[in-house]
Amino acid sequence: MMKKIIRIFRKDATIATRDAMLIYIIVIPILLAIGILFFAPGVTDSAVKVAMFESDAPAHIEYMENYVQVEQFDSMKEIERRVGKRDDVVGIVPVNEGYEIIVEGNEDQSAIESAEVLNTLFELGATRENTTAEILDFGKTVPPLKTKLVNMLILMVIMLAGMIISLGIVEEKSDNTISAMNVTPVSQNGFIIGKSLLGGFVALGSIVVALLIMGYFDINWLMILLVGLTSMILTFVIGFIQGLGSDDVIEAAAGVKMTMLPIAGSIAGYELLADKWQWTMYWSPFYWAYKANDLILSKAADWGTVLICIAAVTGLSMAIYFISIPKIRKGLS
Amino acid sequence: MISVKNLSYSYSNDEKLAVKNISFEISKGETFGFLGPSGAGKSTTQGILTGLLKHQMGDVMVAGYDMKKVQNERFNKIGVSFEQSNVYSKLTALENLKYYADLFDGPTRDPHELLKIVGLDGRENDRAGEFSKGMKHRLTFARSMINNPELWFLDEPTTGLDPAIAATIKDIIRAEKAKGTTSFLTTHNMYIADELCDRVAFIIDGEIKLIDTPKSLKQKYGKKLVEVEYVKEGQLYKETLKTVEDADRQKIADIVKSYDIQTMHSKEATLEEIFIQVTGRELI
Numbered sequence: 001m002m003k004k005i006i007r008i009f010r011k012d013a014t015i016a017t018r019d020a021m022l023i024y025i026i027v028i029p030i031l032l033a034i035g036i037l038f039f040a041p042g043v044t045d046s047a048v049k050v051a052m053f054e055s056d057a058p059a060h061i062e063y064m065e066n067y068v069q070v071e072q073f074d075s076m077k078e079i080e081r082r083v084g085k086r087d088d089v090v091g092i093v094p095v096n097e098g099y100e101i102i103v104e105g106n107e108d109q110s111a112i113e114s115a116e117v118l119n120t121l122f123e124l125g126a127t128r129e130n131t132t133a134e135i136l137d138f139g140k141t142v143p144p145l146k147t148k149l150v151n152m153l154i155l156m157v158i159m160l161a162g163m164i165i166s167l168g169i170v171e172e173k174s175d176n177t178i179s180a181m182n183v184t185p186v187s188q189n190g191f192i193i194g195k196s197l198l199g200g201f202v203a204l205g206s207i208v209v210a211l212l213i214m215g216y217f218d219i220n221w222l223m224i225l226l227v228g229l230t231s232m233i234l235t236f237v238i239g240f241i242q243g244l245g246s247d248d249v250i251e252a253a254a255g256v257k258m259t260m261l262p263i264a265g266s267i268a269g270y271e272l273l274a275d276k277w278q279w280t281m282y283w284s285p286f287y288w289a290y291k292a293n294d295l296i297l298s299k300a301a302d303w304g305t306v307l308i309c310i311a312a313v314t315g316l317s318m319a320i321y322f323i324s325i326p327k328i329r330k331g332l333s
Numbered sequence: 334m335i336s337v338k339n340l341s342y343s344y345s346n347d348e349k350l351a352v353k354n355i356s357f358e359i360s361k362g363e364t365f366g367f368l369g370p371s372g373a374g375k376s377t378t379q380g381i382l383t384g385l386l387k388h389q390m391g392d393v394m395v396a397g398y399d400m401k402k403v404q405n406e407r408f409n410k411i412g413v414s415f416e417q418s419n420v421y422s423k424l425t426a427l428e429n430l431k432y433y434a435d436l437f438d439g440p441t442r443d444p445h446e447l448l449k450i451v452g453l454d455g456r457e458n459d460r461a462g463e464f465s466k467g468m469k470h471r472l473t474f475a476r477s478m479i480n481n482p483e484l485w486f487l488d489e490p491t492t493g494l495d496p497a498i499a500a501t502i503k504d505i506i507r508a509e510k511a512k513g514t515t516s517f518l519t520t521h522n523m524y525i526a527d528e529l530c531d532r533v534a535f536i537i538d539g540e541i542k543l544i545d546t547p548k549s550l551k552q553k554y555g556k557k558l559v560e561v562e563y564v565k566e567g568q569l570y571k572e573t574l575k576t577v578e579d580a581d582r583q584k585i586a587d588i589v590k591s592y593d594i595q596t597m598h599s600k601e602a603t604l605e606e607i608f609i610q611v612t613g614r615e616l617i
C-alpha cells in the first residue's frame with residue numbers, strides 16, 4: 001500500500017509542475033521570506049531599540065549602534081514620546097556625570113536590562129574587541145517582530161498546503177478520475193493519504209527553507225516540524241472538503257482562504273488579549289500552533305509546553321476531522 | 334463470473350428506481366450485452382457491479398466477491414472502461430497508463446503495446462488534455478486492459494467513435510474474448526450487441542425484458558423481410574415489408590406493378606427490429 005500511496009504523491013507532483021497556480025503557491029512563501037529578509041532590514045536587527053539625544057557624544061552613539069538600534073532625537077519631549085509608543089524603546093539621556101535610563105514601564109524586562117548593561121559597558125570603557133559575545137547576548141537573541149512575522153508566514157504556509165490539496169481534488173474532479181481510482185485496489189484511506197502528501201511535503205519544505213533563509217539555524221527543528229505537521233491536519237480536512245465541494249480552482253482557493261479568518265483571529269488573540277482573556281482563544285488549533293511556534297522561534301520553548309500545544313492542536317483538529325470524514329468519504333465515492 | 338438476483342437501485346433512495354428487480358448470470362468467458370436505449374439503466378447496473386454505486390437491494394456476486402462487502406483487492410481481476418472518458422488531462426497518454434499500472438498488484442501490460450493497439454502510438458508523450466474526445470475514449474479503453482482483467486466492464490465501448498476506430502475496438506474485444514476474458518458490455522447499438530455478444534439482455538426503464546442469444550432471437554422473432562426502394566412521382570421511397578403478412582404482401586405486389594423499382598432484396602430482421610417488437614420502443 002505504501003508504494004501506491006507514494007505513487008499517488010509522485011503523480012500529483014508531476015501534475016503540480018505543469019500547473020501555474022500550484023507553482024505559484026509553492027514559490028510564494030519563499031518569496032515572502034526573502035521579502036522579510038531584504039525589504040524590512042530593521043526587522044532582522046536587534047530586538048533592543050534605544051532613543052538618544054542627537055547631541056550625545058558621537059562615540060557613545062556609535063558604540064550603542066554596534067549592538068542595538070539607535071533612534072536620535074533633539075529634545076527630551078521627543079524622546080519621552082518615542083519611549084511612550086507601543087514598541088519597546090528605552091531612552092538613554094545624559095544627566096550630570098552619568099546617564100539616566102527612561103522607560104515607560106511596559107517594556108520587555110530584558111530590553112531594559114540590555115540597554116542598561118550596554119550603557120554601563122560603554123561607561124566602563126569596554127569595546128567590542130574586549131567584550132565577549134555572551135555578555136551581549138542578554139538571553140534574548142531573536143527580535144520579537146521577526147519572530148512574529150515568521151510565525152505568521154508558517155501559518156500561511158500551512159493554509160497554502162490546504163489549498164494545494166484542494167486544488168489536487170478539484171483536478172481529480174474535473175478530470176472525473178476519482179471514479180477510475182475507485183476501481184483499483186487502492187483503498188479510500190490510501191487515496192486520502194496519497195492526496196495529502198504533496199501538500200504536506202511542500203508545506204514542511206517551505207517552512208524549513210523559509211526559516212533557513214531568515215537565519216533560524218539553531219532552533220529546535222523537531223519541535224517546529226511536529227507543530228507544523230499537527231497544525232496541517234485541520235487545513236487538510238478543510239482542503240478536502242473545499243476541493244470536493246468546488247467545481248473550479250477559483251472556488252476551491254477562495255474556500256480555503258476562509259481559513260485566514262480563524263488564523264488571523266488566533267494570532268490577534270494571542271498577541272493582543274490580556275493573560276486573563278487568553279483562554280477565550282483555546283478553541284482554535286491555530287492559536288496553539290502560533291503559541292508553540294512563538295516559543296520555539298524565540299528559543300524559549302520547553303518540551304512540556306510545546307507538547308501541551310501539540311496535544312491541543314491535534315485534539316482539536318482530530319475532532320474536526322472525525323466530524324468531517326463521512327462527508328469526505330461520500331464526496332470521494 | 335457474475336450472478337445478480339433481484340437487484341434494484343434508486344439514486345434518490347426512494348421508490349423511484351433506476352434499476353428494477355433484475356436478475357441474470359454471466360458465465361466465465363462469456364460476452365454479455367446489455368442492450369437498451371439511453372436512460373434504460375445500463376450504466377447504473379454497471380456502476381453497481383463495479384462497486385462505484387453503493388449496493389442497495391438484491392444479491393450481487395462479482396468475480397467471486399459479494400458486493401455487499403468492500404474488498405478492494407477484487408479490482409486486481411477487474412477492468413472498467415467508462416462511458417465518459419476519465420484520464421488525467423495534465424499527464425501524457427503514457428504517464429496515464431504507467432500511473433494506473435502501478436496501482437495494481439499483479440503483472441500489468443506494456444503501456445506502449447496498449448497505446449499501439451488502440452491507435453495512439455506516436456501520441457504517447459502528448460498530454461491527454463490535448464486529445465480529441467475519441468482519443469480520450471480510446472485511452473480510457475486501453476487503460477481498462479492494463480491489469481489483464483479476467484472480468485471486463487465496457488460501458489458503450491464504441492459510442493461516438495468513427496467507424497474505422499469502432500471496428501478496431503470491436504477487434505480488440507473479440508481478441509480478448511478469444512483469450513477467455515469475461516465481458517459485461519452495455520450498448521444502445523444493436524450491431525455491436527449482435528456482432529460481439531454471446532447473449533444479450535433487452536433492458537428498458539430499468540427492467541430486463543428478455544435474455545437470449547442473438548441467433549435464437551432472430552429465429553424466434555425475425556420474420557422474413559423485403560426491403561424495397563422505388564420511385565414514385567419522381568421521388569425515391571424506401572420500405573421494409575414483411576413477407577408473412579397479407580397486407581404487406583399486397584403492398585409489395587402493388588409497388589412492383591405500379592412503380593419503378595430501384596433495389597429490392599429480402600433480409601433477416603435486425604436485433605433493433607426485434608427490440609422494437611418486444612419492447613414497443615426504439616433504441617435511441
Ligand SMILES: Nc1ncnc2c1ncn2[C@@H]1O[C@H](COP(=O)(O)OP(=O)(O)O)[C@@H](O)[C@H]1O
Nearest residue numbers: 344345351369370371372373374375376377378
Ligand atoms: N447520478 C444520477 N442521479 C440521479 N439519476 C440518475 C443518475 N444517473 C442516472 N440517473 C437516472 O437513472 C436512469 C438510468 O440511467 P443510466 O443507467 O445512466 O442509463 P443508460 O446507461 O442505460 O443510458 C435514468 O433515468 C437517469 O436519468
Ligand SMILES: [Mg+2]
Nearest residue numbers: 375376416488
Ligand atoms: Mg449509459
